Amino acid sequence: RHNAGFWFVDALAASRQGQWRSESKLFGEALKLGDGAQALWLLKPSTFMNRSAQSVSAALRFFKIEPEQMLVAHDDLDLSPGTARLKFDGGHGGQNGLRDIQAQLGHGRYHRLRVGIGHPGHKDAVTAWVLGRPSKDDEISILRSIDDALAVVPLAIAGDFNAAMKQLHTRRD
Template sequence: MYLIAGLGNPGGEYEHTRHNAGFDVVDALADELGCRYWKAEGGALTARGAWRGEDVVLAKPQSYMNTSGGPVKTLMKTYGVDADHLIVIHDELDIDPGTIRVKFGGGHAGHNGLRSIGDKLGTRDWYRVRVGIGRPPGRKPVVDWVLSQPKKDDLEAFQHAVALGSDAVRFLVEHGLEKTQQQYN
């Protein structure tokens, strides 16, 4: 079984912002897998499904980005999922908009959601699907950039990256890391 956790912030004011890229990818996955029933459990909204014979739990932690680790750890315990079957999807400033990268392990690069998960799990070793949002233009503060919705060309790139993220997660579950990196990185 895989736990697939998309990172974001709950609430209408954060919907489809760059920082909620993880939520958007999980929603796209839910559509692809035919998951229609969401329930609140362990501090997250979850939906169950399967892909190519593997059971999956889709999760959107509802505790805000900076404390995502608590719900992720609780769900891992509930479903008996080890860190090597955890896939975390998140926004990434250092990747160009419209692109994604997939990796296993690594630091948090200042991303508070990743920091929280690493602190709660006591490891940094899990799969990551990093959705590129790029750096803010000019002197725009990072917080304003990540908490805003993409417009025009940025929106097209963002939607493309969300679709790629959904594809990459399914590919990762089916084919493993090396082939996924060759296909998507």
């Protein structure tokens, strides 16, 4: 479940026929989609999740990207499988990767895609839950929410994050 953010980034890369390249200076894999003002850099840190700021901050410096232009895709225990939410600014919500990024940046002013993975029901079961594989039904729901998020990427790239949020957050019937 803790790879839900990577599932989104991989799906985005596949939808645009992108090829990942290992980038040691970025402590991860990266690829560029598009050109000019519509160019999009994707990053998959190879560091431990709770040390992802090393990779993220290296990429921000190298590509001269402001944190406010960044979208971090991550798993979220507080959302049920099948739910994805966009957000700008805020706290880390107990998510260790976000905690590390925010400690490095000194703030939370960046975009996030929260991919719901559900909660096991008791705090003592969280680690095993996050590191474990989802049930088949949960996996299908998570992948569906990733597809929903992919559908709003063009709006976000075009600079209309609010429209992307509205579309993603509007319930399907």
